[in-house]
Amino acid sequence: MQIATPYLMFLGDVPDKLAAKTAYGIVDWRPEWCVGQLRLPGCAADLGIPDLTIAEGVAKGARTLIVGVVNAGGVLPEHWIATIVQAIEAGLDVASGLHTRLGSVPAIAEAASRHGRQLHDVRHSDERFDTGKGIRRPGRRLLTVGTDCSVGKKYTVLALEKGMRARGLDADFRATGQTGVFISGRGVAIDAVVADFISGAVEWIAPAADPHHWDLIEGQGSLFHPSFAGVSLGLLHGAQADAFVVCHEPTRTTMRGVKHALPSIREVIDLTVQLGRLTNPEIRATGIAINTQALEEGEARALLDKLAAEHGLPATDPVRFGVEGLVDRLMAEFPA
């Protein structure tokens, strides 16, 4: 999936900011791709970028209308269809993260076919993958892993991409989730792939590359999460990670959606190394990323110092304190 940039961000009339979380993520990490937002009357979200009509968006160079919002059940509301059809008629592709496939709506399918426009359903994957082969491939790969879902795995690799590029390293973010696909303009939502092809899809997402090139692969779930550990393991095996960063949210007590307690950072490091060795015997932890949003600055810094000492690894909040320490460690362990 390759989504043409730049984007006109369509928010519909979502009732709150949370429903537009994906759109906020795109604007945070790719402001240069977002020419403006298109909102219907009653929309309660505001991305802080110019409100544009479809015609204004096209005039500013937009090539894709992004439906970066969720609605109850992931369904496309009837009253959004006319706007999407108008965007297609004005020459835009459309990319959606809703569960409803764009092409399953006759008016949208028909308009896209008539005007030769692409429809991207980021939540679905029509790509045919091979099963994973487990054969070592050139290039360096870093994976973010977690003590749970939603603990900052995507933000950490995006921050690393920015930080590593600033230091002259050749590094690319590799998306494995919906929001990540919008942010990178390519990739696969790995949780939508048929189970047999998880590791094969990751081999496709982060293929053989120049020996010094870094693929920074967005992790998913946790090896300790009873709902999603299978996805996390297939992702680890397909990534053949040379390095991994453990992500954690320190105030959470039970894993998302279930009653299981979070594992410790030490347990995550040990199990990731134990299982990751199957496809890369050299796998190693190179850092810890903590989402310290809920902590005062002093508290946050004390926690990071404690974790760094305890594990002998750089520990940071990538959003709050940057990724210098993580990049230093990578450069030291993997010299050019």
Place this chain on the structure above:
Amino acid sequence: MQIATPYLMFLGDVPDKLAAKTAYGIVDWRPEWCVGQLRLPGCAADLGIPDLTIAEGVAKGARTLIVGVVNAGGVLPEHWIATIVQAIEAGLDVASGLHTRLGSVPAIAEAASRHGRQLHDVRHSDERFDTGKGIRRPGRRLLTVGTDCSVGKKYTVLALEKGMRARGLDADFRATGQTGVFISGRGVAIDAVVADFISGAVEWIAPAADPHHWDLIEGQGSLFHPSFAGVSLGLLHGAQADAFVVCHEPTRTTMRGVKHALPSIREVIDLTVQLGRLTNPEIRATGIAINTQALEEGEARALLDKLAAEHGLPATDPVRFGVEGLVDRLMAEFPA
């Protein structure tokens, strides 16, 4: 998916026995469901059951035509379509293990709709699952795990079902692969489920049950297989297995489709217990099942004795020497 029995077995004109492997498996385990076979000119496979026309099959009570064969690429050959349509017109449902969906062939879809017949595509899953919840549920569950793919996991649970029922135990085979679904008439091909729902699908396949009821869950892949370990882990977590039997083929040196060496039985036991504890802290190994087909009888018995002593577990070839020892151990460890 619930497939109406009995079956009329359609072999088309497959060029060899291997292409009809699924059909042979069904006849092996459910001879009472197979009223006869329907073969086209040139068919090189023979299930050893009566050759019937569609009308004869219907007269003998058949309710479903089973397309239990593979063809190059899993594609439905054009010249099989007329026969399938005739079967529908004669009142049969159709169930297929091919990659091509039956309903994607207009003549078949149209006939099924006109005659109100069911089409089952065993390789695809249209069932909507929840994500796994990881909450302990009543009932006992046994899972077969392996040192590799295709080492007898399905045959072991089927032999256990027969052996346990003969001893008066309440036990049901639970299919997680295509052939298994045909054999049980229900179930889900777990490798066709979207990655996010692996463990949830297994919770659905083997739901809460009477405290003394045994679900005997067909395992898939191996925790050590770089292509499929994610599936195996999701299956383990969803199964919440109380007991597991390790399956192994002693002459194999590398895992199927890849260059990785097979793990030892000890490694499989240890990792299965380590990871399985997440959803069932009481999980334990209760036996070893070896496919000894390639060994002389004396050699086979010596190997089984050695493995039994080494691991302190009953070891058998379920097909060659029965499952008495495996059932004895289950009855001892899980008294009624």
